[in-house]
Amino acid sequence: MFATHLRCRDCQAQYDLKMMYACPKCGGLLEVEYDQANLLNPEHILHPDSDFYGLWKFHRMLPLKDTKNIVSLGEGDTPILRADRISQTWELPIDLYLKAEMLNPSGSFKDRPSTMAVSMAKELGHKAVVVASSGNASAAVASYAARAGIQCIVFIPKSTDPGKIVQAQSYGAKVFAVDGTFSDAYDMSMKCAVEYDFPNCTSTYVNPYTVEANKTVAYEIFYQLKGNVPDYITVPIGTGPLLAGTFKGFEELLAMGLITKLPKMIGVQAQQCMPIVRAFTDGSPVLAWQEPIHTIAGGIADPLDGYTKDGETTLKVIDLCSGAMVSLTEEEIKKSTDAVEQLIGLYSEPTGAVSVGAVEKLFHENVIPAGSSVVCLVTGHGFKFTKRSFSSPSVIHTLTDLTF
Amino acid sequence: MFATHLRCRDCQAQYDLKMMYACPKCGGLLEVEYDQANLLNPEHILHPDSDFYGLWKFHRMLPLKDTKNIVSLGEGDTPILRADRISQTWELPIDLYLKAEMLNPSGSFKDRPSTMAVSMAKELGHKAVVVASSGNASAAVASYAARAGIQCIVFIPKSTDPGKIVQAQSYGAKVFAVDGTFSDAYDMSMKCAVEYDFPNCTSTYVNPYTVEANKTVAYEIFYQLKGNVPDYITVPIGTGPLLAGTFKGFEELLAMGLITKLPKMIGVQAQQCMPIVRAFTDGSPVLAWQEPIHTIAGGIADPLDGYTKDGETTLKVIDLCSGAMVSLTEEEIKKSTDAVEQLIGLYSEPTGAVSVGAVEKLFHENVIPAGSSVVCLVTGHGFKFTKRSFSSPSVIHTLTDLTF
Structure with missing residues (x-):
């Protein structure tokens, strides 16, 4: 506005x-x-517009001009849950919270940038949107396009497991497999966006509007923790707009005088694909990740090939807030996922749970001190991880067959 | 309270x-x-307790004694979305709304009865809970048990597709396959509940506390429609506690003087398994469904074998409000699911979408008149329906390969 x-x-x-x-x-x-x-009028935060659900209550903080263009499925306002059973089990003297971003309508935090991008597309009069993604982003953009009655065109690399595009197709998206890598699919999405004037809603930093919606995570945490700013916020990141957008929201709250300090932002990647962690650790420029990638955290396994600039943008935010980057092994990712599911009761894809394992790691590395408060953004629903193993249940005939 | x-x-x-x-x-x-x-103090509704999320804001209307026993994952407060694209496409002169119950934490409305049942179990000091279910209810109960640190024991019939219990197992539930039908699994859950004094959280009417949580659907609709009561509410039902609980909530609002009329409740089943529809249509007692069942709406395909009394209880509510029961063919269920996904942008399991197709059917049967307002409860997430077909995307090499 x-x-x-x-x-x-x-x-x-x-x-x-x-x-x-x-x-x-x-x-x-x-x-x-x-x-x-x-x-920067505190009223926009203290008296949000209750005519709208979720993140759109804060529409005055977002770039949309006219609320009649809002394309919403009720995204945002995801719960924050205390995670005492994790901090106790892992013996972490930390005030730990999970923000359940997987509870957004299409099952991931990508609904925030996507509701923003598709609403802007509607406001600017576009009839179709494009997105390069083989996962959560394509599902999210497709869902808002369906809500708006706008065509959604998805580009994926040819090697993508077709099961990953079922959700986008179910919403009616048209999916094209590009002969090449994800970079090629991304290039094609950009060519299509420019050629046909269809907004590119790919959830890197490429669409300047999308990152703005992530600011609302900060406003919600402000409310949910009753004005207390957590010392740290841990965020699973591929490129990093969620981390950057969340921090921008806190900067605004500070500028409004509603809070008196900023959180330190922690970006979390899988060791199997950690171009931003590597640059952070080495103090070197961000380089595309060339090594083979084998991780259960596929949603953040972004080699940044062709857009390493995104990684630099995220590192600037990390630097600004004296934050950190950290990576997890596959075993640590598995442990984090189990903890979120079995100790908290939230179904989580491994990608989304890395923010939790990061806390344990950084506590033992003396980066996060005892007594800190930490909010972990848990970004994707457990349904998104389809390659789960399960054990065949014991067959019983009578009550006496039961063993606990 | x-x-x-x-x-x-x-x-x-x-x-x-x-x-x-x-x-x-x-x-x-x-x-x-x-x-x-x-x-029946209107203040409980007009000034809900904002210290709690979602449905627990209305804890004063629920049977829990002490709020410290609340076991919550942020369930309830599911969005209501106007469904103009469906009413326009289907040419229905009806004010149509969908209540997105699939957006509850474990992916279905069953989180309402389950948060209530597990919270009561905690308050009463039980160390484990049991549930007979091969679907949404087992996942829901398992998630709240994980949140509470209480053991969850699930009983399924031996024939259950093991993929359906992955979610419950991921939360740490112990699953037993009973040699027999669902009725046998249900019997075993009851024997276990009685023998070990573990609350049975099966989401029929068996646990008297669970149905109470469904009242909160009425309170939320009251808020979301700004005090206007819809003429009809359509509900996918196996046994019917969601329908009965929702109606009970409206009865309370009426008794408080907050509303001046009650909605007519419509129960919806699949033609492939419609014991309650059959009794409603024939004016006969509810009999267990003995015919073979082949439906994509598995979540409501309950033959009521061993608990036809549940069907009678639901029919009493239908009678009280001059409501109706209706069934859909498989083709109609598929059409409803596509509409919810492609015209609204909500991912829905077929079971959850039958409430929408029911409106078209009942409009053409002159049961729901033109000009009515209808809220459809869409009860389960699209992720729950794992047997989706998808089309292989066209492979493209250059921009000119694109066809829209």
């Missing part, structure tokens, strides 16, 4: 609020800028 | 508030009774 222009994150050049994916001058990523004096 | 005793639905005998499953005198189903004078 108070958005004024797009600004290049690199050269600071300004552009009108339309669908753009990179600075025409320098190729930098674009960000939404606002009329700060009007945006 | 204001619950005073259990009362037999048949002979009206009263019992203390403990875990009981049938009237010891006559075998009738039990219901929770309250101190009505204190329960």
